[in-house]
Amino acid sequence: MISLPKELQANSTPQIKIDPKKPSIVTNTIDSEPRPTPAKSIEEERNRTNWDTVKMHQFLExxxxxxxxxxxxxxxxxxxxxxxxxxxxxxxxxxxxxxxxxxxxxxxxxxxxxxxxxxxxxxxxxxxxxxxxxxxxxxxxxxxxxxxIRGNGTAAQYEFWAKHRESAIIKQMYGCFGMTELGHGSNVAGCETTATFDEETDEFVIDTPNISATKWWIGGAAHSATHSSVYARLIVKGKDYGVKCFIVPLRDSQHNLCPGVAIGDIGSKMGRQGVDNGWIQFSDVRIPRFFMLQKWCKVDRHGNVTLPPLEQLSYISLLGGRVDMAVDSYRQGARFMTIVLRYAAGRKQFKQEGAKVETTVLDYANVQKRLLPYLALVYAMAVGTDRLEKQHEQILEQMDRAILNNDKNGINQSLNSTKSLFVDSGSLKSTCTWLTSSLIDESRQACGGHGYSSYNGFGKTYNDWAVQCTWEGDNNVLGMSAGKTIVKNVQQILKGKTIKSSTLDFLNNAKQLLDTKNILATEADLKDSSKFRVALQAVIVKYAASLSDVLAKNKNNWDLVGASRVELSKLRAHYYLLETFEERVKSLSPASDLYPHLANLLQLYYVSVILIPFAADFIRFGVISSDLVYYATSEYFGTLCGAVRPYVVGLTDSFQQPDNFLNSAIGKYDGNIYENYFGVVKSAHPPRNDKAPYNSALTGMLNRPSQEERERFEKSAEAAKILSR
Amino acid sequence: MISLPKELQANSTPQIKIDPKKPSIVTNTIDSEPRPTPAKSIEEERNRTNWDTVKMHQFLExxxxxxxxxxxxxxxxxxxxxxxxxxxxxxxxxxxxxxxxxxxxxxxxxxxxxxxxxxxxxxxxxxxxxxxxxxxxxxxxxxxxxxxIRGNGTAAQYEFWAKHRESAIIKQMYGCFGMTELGHGSNVAGCETTATFDEETDEFVIDTPNISATKWWIGGAAHSATHSSVYARLIVKGKDYGVKCFIVPLRDSQHNLCPGVAIGDIGSKMGRQGVDNGWIQFSDVRIPRFFMLQKWCKVDRHGNVTLPPLEQLSYISLLGGRVDMAVDSYRQGARFMTIVLRYAAGRKQFKQEGAKVETTVLDYANVQKRLLPYLALVYAMAVGTDRLEKQHEQILEQMDRAILNNDKNGINQSLNSTKSLFVDSGSLKSTCTWLTSSLIDESRQACGGHGYSSYNGFGKTYNDWAVQCTWEGDNNVLGMSAGKTIVKNVQQILKGKTIKSSTLDFLNNAKQLLDTKNILATEADLKDSSKFRVALQAVIVKYAASLSDVLAKNKNNWDLVGASRVELSKLRAHYYLLETFEERVKSLSPASDLYPHLANLLQLYYVSVILIPFAADFIRFGVISSDLVYYATSEYFGTLCGAVRPYVVGLTDSFQQPDNFLNSAIGKYDGNIYENYFGVVKSAHPPRNDKAPYNSALTGMLNRPSQEERERFEKSAEAAKILSR
Incomplete structure (x- = not known):
């Protein structure tokens, strides 16, 4: 034991004295360190808004x-x-x-x-x-x-389940979607569940042959659903016709499980805890033949199978979800840009030499470079996904009209448009959901520790969001598929064909684009969005052509260029966003109050979100010089951030998302960051001198007897004497 | 109402019949689609292991x-x-x-x-x-x-609190760390809590002057801690001496809050829910003068303040946490590489044309390119962080010895080593925690939907991990700080100085390195790790020199190059890992069974984790040509993945992490993915025909009366007649 300093020996018990009569002597100190006033800072930032934020909202929507x-x-x-x-x-x-x-x-x-x-x-x-x-x-x-049902069933079947049985208003029945199996995710064609036709009884027998065929992740199955659309292999007279769709009741009108249907709760997930995902196993469950969805493939009373003429149309039904996820990316991105940029405008951290107050976080160049590209991206996603939504609606209307009128030409046109939409929605769903995932993460990190509190919204949203990159088409699978289509299109165009009614029209210029060089040669070129758009066209075409060369040398081994196909799909998604953003900005009068801000955001978007991350490709294809990229990275990027920086509060106010929608203590409109945040924490956990429910585990540990005592002094010198005898 | 097809009209109630006597007629189908056998696949992969995995573990550790x-x-x-x-x-x-x-x-x-x-x-x-x-x-x-206490208190003070009061074995007292405030995170010097000396009573008065000075995020404060080390401004006779440390009791021996101490629970967080983070407000809490930690700064009985001669030494205490987080990155990375690579080796998805079975996920080139760079990184982090740990231990021993012997020369040497360790631990903590965050996320995505299940470990770990990028030095702040030191070192070296006892020794060759060109000129150069190491030296020096030029042109505005400083810090962290990995691999005999695998991983590490992501820098500084980068990206990267691919199960077995440690249903050693996973889910949620506790909300909704009835038929034609009269 070392000797203790005098004071400690004299007075080893901590003494706490409070003298209420004694005035606090720290007053001067409080005054010398002015308390933070984030609400005032944010109000000042807001006052810079020199446009009508509702007009801006109209532009965005x-x-x-x-x-x-x-x-x-x-x-x-x-x-x-x-x-x-x-x-x-x-x-x-x-x-x-x-x-x-x-x-x-x-x-x-x-x-x-x-x-x-x-x-x-x-x-x-x-x-x-x-x-x-x-x-x-x-x-x-x-x-x-x-x-x-709409995509795979007849009109009458849809009418029955949706209207007559009211599932379209979630009444009487509640449907779930039995596609994914434990052993089979993205590859629907690999499903193992069987639907075997029993001619004798005119029924299908739905069966889960083994564990990997267990329907898995089925949202709503654990507790809610009464019916499921089940993807199962159609087996008729011993022949396997591949995967088709069947409506299978899971629970009866008393909400009890139907016989032969086993269902369990999938349990805890990374996010979306509010969804009762379940697994389903069918043991020879019999359904009437007419529960098969038979718009395309039909089985008659005698087991004769008619195969579909236009089965690809049945996949259109999956596109709506992808379109929605692209739109979600815009709104979720707007939400977190609003939160983080308000916080960064109100928060101060570190004093510069000689300064009286700390620096506003948003004034740091590195913070601007981390966040403002995402703000520009959200603006691009707003207009781009609005276009995608409309494109989707138009195709559905066009298709419905053509089918109703039995207009073969119209159906073919719709099919072409649908192929485009496959690429567009696939590349946009994957690219936008990935970027939004990064946006939420970067925003959280920019809020420091406060980003980690549940009450500021980042954690739950990130966890809920993460699955968007995986479901309804895994992002990598979608990206590879979109990339493949682009390469194939370019191959065909280079062989002299022309692609029609496509959002990829510019590919028809492939030959000219392949010959271009140094499209972006000067700093002025870089600032011209039309030139940049053409440069991006050239990168996409040259990239596709280079992959085509690799394929030619490698026996058309598409797998080999899988990663590149995903890259190409990302470039294509950005082209879609850039084209739309540019077109809509140019449709405004340059005299409009909105114009200069949108023009800056447009440039910031393509410089920081397209050019810099894909710089190696732009350089490799000779579209821009390494020096000009360096200028963009080291100088122009910062300049654009500086141009956007003063208006960020107005630019996020323009998203018009109310406080209740943001649901973030540090992101509220009034900017009163600390009071709001502390208020929410205290309201969620009112501070009392409560002990934890498990307090005895803590105090038991702190007040535990000595090791010797707990060992019953069995190792003592005394015991040694006795036990060594 | 549209007319329904005949079958539907005739028989609109679903009929489910089960006939147990009827044999299942799907037998052939089951046989034609063999059930997945992941355990067998993984065993086959494991059998390729042609080295002793325990020897490999010794290499790693x-x-x-x-x-x-x-x-x-x-x-x-x-x-x-x-x-x-x-x-x-x-x-x-x-x-x-x-x-x-x-x-x-x-x-x-x-x-x-x-x-x-x-x-x-x-x-x-x-x-x-x-x-x-x-x-x-x-x-x-x-x-x-x-x-x-060790860093800021005297030896006697440490002895008292740690030994006499047994906090070193978490007995009698439980300490927490009261540094962060609601309005002040990384900037400790900005703390607002005050510790005012009251000469009359020989006490300090600890006070929270306003809401932003509330101690925030304090781990253990909500329910556990009895004492806190509190960072507060020392105020003596009206003068503010800056932030010093004080020991303040929070709870008495009955575990009740001390008077003047208000504590609340911070509540829910993104992760680490098991930690009782709290906030603390002090209202004129009095502590004896000797509760101030006074190794460096002392206040005597009469309020005379002695300022510290070597205050920077007090920060050494923060470095241990950073070193640990770098080591954590290796172990957490190893854990998820084991899980995801076993899964990817056992999982099959999509049939290639003409194939009988689906393709193993790990055989896709894109999957290899997504995952194997992280495997190589984990190997590099293993040996790199082992070195960092040893470096830290040596400095602490050296320092203790020098202080004990009052050896001024030794103290100065230790100070120099500490400065290096600041840069090393700062750049490695930030770079490794960021990369590990990406590693967990990419691994989760590679497991598709199953990555989203809690029982496979990704979600909880990601959420728990996320804060590693923020606390004990925000990654961006640490990166900027490390980057600044490198730039300053290069500036001094170019002025003729030499830096000593530093892990940045190679910077002393700055002049020669600045003159180099095309260090990597041929494919053979790329495959030579020593050449690559020198190339990386050149990039670091040229990068630092280029920032120095920017600074010279911009009045030394360090903020302007904040983002670049973070980049530079990442390059420096990779240099540390590469140097260590190369040295240790070269210390093996080339005849060793381990050697060829490690040599492949070393190359894969620097090609895919350093060269490709930082390609634009390598090209810009003329260290490599754009064409050679293209060769690396499009060809050599894939070749290296192919070389490592066959041995991944053995390479992850070599981490030797047991199943209980992995705690992932799909990641178990036996590879019986589906049975294990399904077993865990069923055990967590035994499948019964249970209804949800809130079942009535569901059935009430499904069986709700019609809208007209709920509106009491007030809008009926009959009502209209009456009400329109």
Whole structure:
């Protein structure tokens, strides 16, 4: 034992004295360190807004009508006591989340009966931003289940299940989507579940032959669904016709499981805890023949199978989900840009030499470079995904009209448009969901420790979001598929063909584009968005052509260029966004108040989100020099950030997302960061001198007897004497 | 209402019939689609292992002794019924997690009394991989609190609190670390809490002047801690001496809050739910003068303040945490590489044309390119962080010896070494924690939907991990700081100075390196790790010199090059890892069984983790041509993946992490992916025909009366007649 300093020996028990009569003597110090005033800072930033933020919202949403509808829906949602968000929910357990979601679905079914379909879809999409579990639980029924019937069933079948049986308003029945199996995810054709025709009884026998054929991850299966659309191999007279769709009841009208149907809860997940995902095993479950969806493939009473003429049309039903996920990326991105940029504008950290107050976080060049590219991206995603949404709606209308009129030419045109939409929605879904995932993560990191608190929204949203990169087409699989189509298109065009009614029209210039060099030769070129757009066209065509060369040398081994196909798909997604953004900005009068801000964001978008990350490709294909890339990276990027920086509060206010929608303590409109945040924490966990429920484990540990005592002094010198005798 | 097809009209109620006597007629189909046999596939992969995995483990850990200690600790942990992991815990609520952690800490305190300090630290570090909440709750006391006393207190003060008061074995008292404030994170110097000397009573008055000075995020404060080391501004006779450290009791021996101390629970977080983070406000809390930590700064009875001669030494205490986080990166990375690569070796997806079985996921080129660079990185981090750990230990010993002997020369030498360690630990902590975050995310995505299940470990670990990028030095702040030091060093060297006892010795060749060109000129150069190492030296020096030029042109505005400083820090971290990895591989005999595998991993590491991501820099500085980078990206990268691919199961077995440690249903050693996973899910949620607790909300919704009925038929034609009269 070392000797202790005098004071310690004299007075080894800590003494705490409080003298209420003694005045605090720290007053001067408080005054010398002024308390932070983030609300004031944010108000000052906001005052720089020199445009009408509602006009900007109209630009972002594509029209004044859509903007107004969204603003009204925001108001409706934040007032609805069941649908509105709450900080309390960030403390929910899985079971509480599931119940909350069920109550919200219940409430939403009241709106589904009175909203127009378009308005309801918008309401659902907006709510999905802050309650994605609710969103997907409804989307599984309305989107996947019903779209599956719509895409694969006859009109009468759709009418029966959707209208007569009211699943379109989530009444009587609740559908789930039985595609994925434990051993088979993206590869639907690999499904092992069987649907065997029994001619004797005119039934199909649905069976799960082994564990890997167990239907897995089925949203709504664990507790909610009454029916499932089941993807199963059609077996007739011993012949396997591949995977088709069947409607299989899971629970009866008493909500009890049907015989032969085994269902279990998949349990805890990284996110979306509010969804009751389940697994399903079928043991020789019999359904009437007419429960098969037979728009394309038909089985008659005698087991004669008619194969579909245009089966590819049946996949259109999957596209809606991908379009929605691209749109989600915009709204979720807008939400976190609003939160993080308000915080970064209100937060101060580190004093510069000689300064009286600390520096605003957003004034650091590195912080601007980390965040502002995402702000520009969100603007690009707003207009780009608005276009994608419209494109999707038009194709569905065009297709329905053509089928109704039995217009073969029209059907063929729709098929061409659908092929484009496959590439567009696949590349945009994957690229936008990945970028939004990074956006949320980077924003969280930019909020420091406060980004880690549940009450600021980052953690839950990131976890809920993560699966967007995986489901309804794994991002890598979608990217490879989109990339492959682009390469094939370029190959055909170089052979002299022309592609039609495609959003990839520019590929028809492949030959000219291949010959281009140094499209971006000067700093002025870099600032010209049209030139940049052509440069991006050239990179895409040259990239595709180079992959074509690799394929030619490698026996058309597409796998070999898998990673490059994903890259190409990303470039293509950016082309779609850039083209739309540029076109819409140019449609404004340069005298408009919005114009200069949008022009800056457009440039910032393509310089920081396209050129810099893909610089090696731009250089390799001779589209730009290494020196000009260096200028862009080291100088122009910073200049553009500086141009956008002063207006960030107005630029995020323009997203018009209300506080209840943001549901983030540090992201509120009033900017009163610390008071709001502390208030939420105290309200969630009122500070009392409470001990933890497990306090005895702690105090037992701190007050434990000595090791010797716990060992019953069996190792003592005394014991040694006795035991050594 | 549209007319229904005949069958539907005739028989609109679904009929489910089960006839147990009827044999299943799907037998042939089952046989034609052989069930997946992942265990067999993984066993076949494992059989390719042509080296001793324990020898490889010794290579990774740095010595046979350390390897043996770790293997024994793994065994001890997986057998300990309190410390062992369990799939059940993935379903824990926050409160259950906190209690579990308290019980584990309780159990760990038994080991702390009998393990050597080194062994206990190792035990703690290993357990931290699967229970980071437990890890940090102990580390806050043993690491932050006690290191703060050790670094800032006199030897006697340390002896008193650590030994006499037994906080070093977490007995009697439990310390927390009161540094961060609500309004002040990374910038400790900006703390607002005050410690005002009251000469009359010989006490300090600790006070929280306003809300932003509230101590925030304090781990262990909410329920556990009895004392806190508090960072507060020392105010004596009205003068502010800046931030110093004080020991402030929070709870008395009855575990009740001390008067004037207000504490609340911070509540839910993105991860580490098992940690009871709290906020603390002090209202004129009085502590005896001798509770100030006074190794450097002293205040005497009359308020005379002695300022510290070597205050920078007080920061050494923060370095241990950073070193540990770099080591954590290796172990966590090894864990998820083991899980994902076993899964990818056992999982099959999509049939190639003409193939009978689906392709193993790991055989896809894109999957290899996504995952194998991380495997190579983990090998590099293993040896690199082993070196960092040793470097840290040596400096602490050297410093202690020098101070004990009052050896001024020795102290100065230690100071120099410490400066190096600042850069090394800062750049490695930030670079490795970021990369590990990406590694976990990419691995999760590569497992498709199954990566999203809690029982496979990704979600919880990602969430627990995320904060490693933020705390104990935000990654961007650390990166900027390390980058700045490198630039300053290069500036001094170019002025003729030489830097000493530094891991950055190679910078002394700055002049020669600046003159180099095309160090990597041929494909053969690329395959020579020594040439690559020199190329990386050249990039670092040229990068630093180019930033120096920018600074000269911009009035030394370091902020302007903030993003580049972070880049430079990453390059420097990779240099440290590459140098170590190369040296250790070269220390092996080329005839060793391990050698060819390690040589491949070394090349894969620098080609895919250094060259390709930083290609634009390598090209810009003329170290390599754009064409050679293209060769590396499009060809050689794939070749290296192909060389490593056949041995991945053995290469991850070599990490020697047992199943209980991995705690991942799809990652178990036996490779029986689907059975294991399904078993865990069923055990966590036994499948019964249970209805959800909130079932009535669902059935109420499905069986709700019609809208007209719910509206009491008030809008009926009949009502209209009456009400329109």
């Amino acid at each position: 594509g029209s004044p009508e859509k903007s107004l509808e969204i603003l009204k829906l925001y108001k409706s949602l934040e007032r609805d006591t069941i649908l509105q968000s709450s900080f309390e929910h960030y403390d929910n357990t899985k079971d509480q989340d599931r119940e909350l979601v069920a109550q919200r679905i219940n409430q939403m079914t009241k709106f589904i009966e009175i909203d127009s379909p378009k308005k309801f879809r918008r309401r659902l999409n907006l709510m999905t931003v802050y309650d994605p579990s609710m969103g997907i639980r409804i989307a599984v029924n309305l989107g996947l289940f019903l779209n599956c | 740095g010595s046979p002794e350390k390897s043996l200690e770790i293997l024994k600790l793994y065994k001890s942990l997986e057998r300990d019924t309190i410390l062992q992991s369990s799939f059940e815990h993935y379903d824990n609520t926050k409160d259950q997690d906190r209690e579990l952690v308290a019980q584990r800490i309780n159990q760990m305190t038994k080991f702390i009394e009998i393990d050597s300090p080194k062994k206990f630290r190792r035990r703690l570090n290993l357990m931290t991989v699967y229970d980071p909440s437990m890890g940090i709750r102990i580390a806050v006391n043993l690491g932050l609190f006690l290191n703060c």
